[in-house]
Amino acid sequence: MPEVMIITGTRKGIGRYLAEYYTGKGYSVVGCSRSEMDKEIAGYEHHCLDVADEQAVQQMVNEVRKKYGRIDVLLNNAGIASMNHILLTPLATVRKIFETNVFGTFLFAREVAKVMCRQKYGRIVNFATVAAPLKLEGEAAYAASKAAVDNFTKVMAKEVASFNITVNALGPTPVATDLIKGVSDDKMDDLIRTQAIKRLGTFKDIVNVTDFFISKDSDFITGQTLFLGGIS
Amino acid sequence: MRDKAVVLVKEAVSELNEELDYDSLRDVNDQTPLFGGESGIDSLSLVMLVTTLESAIFDELGCTVSLADEKAMSMRNSPYRSVGALAEFIAEKLGEV
Numbered sequence: 001m002p003e004v005m006i007i008t009g010t011r012k013g014i015g016r017y018l019a020e021y022y023t024g025k026g027y028s029v030v031g032c033s034r035s036e037m038d039k040e041i042a043g044y045e046h047h048c049l050d051v052a053d054e055q056a057v058q059q060m061v062n063e064v065r066k067k068y069g070r071i072d073v074l075l076n077n078a079g080i081a082s083m084n085h086i087l088l089t090p091l092a093t094v095r096k097i098f099e100t101n102v103f104g105t106f107l108f109a110r111e112v113a114k115v116m117c118r119q120k121y122g123r124i125v126n127f128a129t130v131a132a133p134l135k136l137e138g139e140a141a142y143a144a145s146k147a148a149v150d151n152f153t154k155v156m157a158k159e160v161a162s163f164n165i166t167v168n169a170l171g172p173t174p175v176a177t178d179l180i181k182g183v184s185d186d187k188m189d190d191l192i193r194t195q196a197i198k199r200l201g202t203f204k205d206i207v208n209v210t211d212f213f214i215s216k217d218s219d220f221i222t223g224q225t226l227f228l229g230g231i232s
Numbered sequence: 233m234r235d236k237a238v239v240l241v242k243e244a245v246s247e248l249n250e251e252l253d254y255d256s257l258r259d260v261n262d263q264t265p266l267f268g269g270e271s272g273i274d275s276l277s278l279v280m281l282v283t284t285l286e287s288a289i290f291d292e293l294g295c296t297v298s299l300a301d302e303k304a305m306s307m308r309n310s311p312y313r314s315v316g317a318l319a320e321f322i323a324e325k326l327g328e329v
């Protein structure tokens with residue numbers, strides 16, 4: 001029986017790569033994003049939903065449980081960013097960021113953990129960012145939302161540990177996706193200079209960490225946020 | 233709807249008790265205490281019960297409900313205090329769907 005994995009935010013960027021990589025490794029992958037995929041991936045099933053829509057998330061997780069019988073891994077990747085000075089940031093933007101990054105992560109983690117706690121096994125990986133520990137100017141709302149994800153990860157790790165579910169987070173450095181395409185080259189260079197290892201992150205750097213977190217052998221690794229590039 | 237809810241709760245409690253083996257849950261009726269008080273189940277067992285019920289409701293009735301409740305930890309009003317109270321709570325939730 002292939003292991004069953006849910007990945008959020010799979011239409012493009014890191015999530016898209018994760019869907020291709022883990023179907024390639026033989027997982028049954030079910031993913032979601034607000035829009036349709038532009039091309040099919042073998043072994044992958046897509047749902048169109050907003051991760052902050054409670055009903056839709058419950059419906060999807062229930063359907064996956066019913067169809068596949070179990071859910072082994074959740075990669076809570078869907079996320080949005082916005083760069084702006086605090087004094088110029090509309091509340092609506094902050095709300096949207098928190099809805100996607102915090103509420104979406106919460107809803108998927110809660111619903112999937114309900115399935116995992118009954119099968120007494122599960123691996124959850126949330127997505128943080130180096131923008132939080134670096135306290136990056138211009139990213140207050142985004143960094144705050146991901147700081148929330150970081151803390152949520154640590155508390156949830158304790159609450160579900162007895163069900164043999166681990167909850168960890170990965171904090172990527174900048175990786176070339178649409179998420180960062182609005183950031184100027186100067187700003188990006190400054191940011192990368194603060195890293196111990198001064199280069200952009202790659203999709204491979206990401207799966208190196210997710211592979212580790214979701215490995216069966218990582219059953220003693222939980223409540224950790226691992227930052228790439230030497231940021232702490 | 234309440235009768236159906238009682239059946240679902242009783243089934244879920246028996247299913248769960250195969251694993252948990254609480255003496256107090258061997259013979260279940262409306263008054264059987266669930267969560268809170270001395271004879272009740274612990275909070276992790278409550279989590280299991282609630283998730284088992286949510287899945288059963290989806291599988292049998294095809295609707296998604298969340299049985300999460302702010303009053304969970306209050307003794308007097310908790311919808312999880314007894315089999316009957318939980319069934320009542322589910323019937324109410326299903327009425328809203």
Ligand SMILES: NC(=O)c1ccc[n+]([C@@H]2O[C@H](COP(=O)([O-])OP(=O)(O)OC[C@H]3O[C@@H](n4cnc5c(N)ncnc54)[C@H](OP(=O)(O)O)[C@@H]3O)[C@@H](O)[C@H]2O)c1
Nearest residue numbers: 009011012013014033034035050051079127174175177179
């Ligand atoms: N790239 C980086 O430099 C970087 C650095 C640190 C952390 N991260 C984190 O890594 C994760 C992935 O980022 P990325 O760079 O791959 O971003 P991206 O290229 O912008 O992709 C975001 C993905 O999430 C989906 N999505 C966005 N909002 C959604 C919502 N409300 N509901 C469902 N799906 C939604 C998008 O699809 P739809 O538009 O179709 O919904 C898309 O597939 C994010 O959590 C991000 O914060 C990225």
